[in-house]
Amino acid sequence: MEKEQETLYAWKKRVGQELDSVVAFWMKHSHDLEHGGFFTCLGRDGQVYDRLKYVWLQGRQVWMYCRLYRNFERFHRTDLLDAAKAGGEFLLRYARVAPPSKKCAFVLTQDGCPVKVQRTIFSECFYTMAMNELWRVTGEMRYQNEAVEMMDQIVHWVREDPAGLGRPQLSGTPATEPMAVPMMLLSLVEQLGEADKELASKYLELGDWCAQRILQHVQRDGQVVLENVSEDGKELPGCLGRHQNPGHALEAGWFLLQHAIRKSDPKLRAYIIDKFLLLPFHSGWDPEHGGLFYFQDADDLCPTQLEWDMKLWWPHSEAMIAFLMGYSDSGDPALLHLFYQVAEYTFCQFRDPEFGEWFGYLNREGKVALTIKGGPFKGCFHVPRCLAMCEQMLDALLGRLE
């Protein structure tokens, strides 16, 4: 017992120090003092190598700063709040391509002109997360109104009519559900419903629908989690149907665990641990070099994505959250040991003690393949979210042991 407590305490300390260092990196290098918002294309030492602003990453960084401000005494700092607000104003002013339409750009120039638009819901989802958190830390209703109106639009696109997203309907395209869509919506249900009875009740049915849709991605008699299934929950033909992303399944796992906790449903929890934590880990962990593969094929064929065997930072951050949450919730020591295994690999391979933050992209053998600290898809999000959530969970576990 004392040994367990010591190990948990050591990890809490390690995780907390790493969170400080990571937040300091983004505070120092990413703020655009001229236009508001954040540079995310940062080299190893933090140097800005491109000034484009990716809307996903703008929304995520606003969200992250607010969360830290709200939940950690040591981050309850004016500089964090001011940067979050400046990021929020940048989004309010520039994210939408052609207001009053709610469609947001995928990437903007430094001064807010749209460069690319994706025909998906994700920019809008991160916009919503940012606005809801800004409301929570400032109390200003204009943020919350933005969040709720955008949420309504997203739900309309997903459940009623996707026409506003601009995707052409083609006769050869099967009606596909990427797991990311119900996952993203489920995390928004969690976000908007936090300590808000009215919205929690408004989105109660939506949350159940999302969970049921995610569970449909368990296929082949429970043997695999597939990234894409048909809208009625069947396996799709070809590579699209066989596509697997172990880190994404693990992320879905902890989203679902939160849902099961809200529902007080231990049977569902056990199923989630089995299918969304243990299954993707055992199929996705590289027995030779350690780390999670990025993509796999359910028939063990070679994936067609060039980066399939690379080790990316975010699947490992998500796995750390998933296993620690699984352990916190179930008490199963096997899950704690998996947390230690993943966390040890992750801290050894991805951290950059010299310049701070984590490398994002390693080759199969664990060698750094890209030295960048941020880019079009890596910003101030997965790493600090993982560290902040793990610190809180480790704290709670230690509290229980005392």
Place this chain on the structure above:
Amino acid sequence: MEKEQETLYAWKKRVGQELDSVVAFWMKHSHDLEHGGFFTCLGRDGQVYDRLKYVWLQGRQVWMYCRLYRNFERFHRTDLLDAAKAGGEFLLRYARVAPPSKKCAFVLTQDGCPVKVQRTIFSECFYTMAMNELWRVTGEMRYQNEAVEMMDQIVHWVREDPAGLGRPQLSGTPATEPMAVPMMLLSLVEQLGEADKELASKYLELGDWCAQRILQHVQRDGQVVLENVSEDGKELPGCLGRHQNPGHALEAGWFLLQHAIRKSDPKLRAYIIDKFLLLPFHSGWDPEHGGLFYFQDADDLCPTQLEWDMKLWWPHSEAMIAFLMGYSDSGDPALLHLFYQVAEYTFCQFRDPEFGEWFGYLNREGKVALTIKGGPFKGCFHVPRCLAMCEQMLDALLGRLE
């Protein structure tokens, strides 16, 4: 002299045998006898792992088969011609998404329903190449009419009005010219003008325009070839502007060499050899492990593409063609030695003596990263085109020595 002749002869034999083996691989595994056209998603041993039909690769395989039928006695075979015609009929029937519009799909189901449409000109370009070759081998005017009408449409999209491609105009998107566009058009000018005085004269000005546009991609006082420049030939900001693709520059090199030969312009030829052959080779060849990097950044920063340091088959095929053509045309022995260097690396690393054809994707160290022989972007094109052109060039060189 005798030594040179021996080495050239040995390579001609090696290249010719490899061409036989590669063509046999596609003949055996890729034909869709039910619907016409070709499967290109083939595993290491030729097994079909996905039945989707990528329009680029359909057009390219038709083109390749016709070229072989037309230029090589040993490939003047009915089975090759029949497969090419069946592929051509598949394209005629299904490639266009909504006739009479000429916009073609990017990928179709096995039976020809559109799955995805790209907002670029490339499906249409490979369609044109296929139709022109089918006319050359069959004499049927309906193929040539298709080719010329599609060519007119492509030129209209590129030089007059891109609206038909469906790209939204956004205020933050700089007017960018990817080098692929004038390259592709220049190769169509070469294709349609072959032994056809009328079309050669029709496209004379277009060919000059393409060459001039490609030459605009030489930037920074002749020190780099950039993949994307502004429409008036200036470097663009950020990663987009600094993006380099050494294999693509080498491919542009041999397209331009053909243009310089048509123009009988030895000054242009020397410039091309310097800027499009030697420069990308010297910057792009990995001094540590050999092989050409896939992508580079002109400021030597880390590219953001995960696959930047991988070694792909096609840059090496293109480099083989470029150096052998450069040598054939200039007589500079340094270029012949570079041909040998690239060819030796390529034959050792990419060939699969066990199952035939080449692996497409190696990691930086030269280890096979993807075992597939074909996929969404690799079909019956770069490898056999390289081998066929090299065999012909080696033949001509040996003929000169006799």
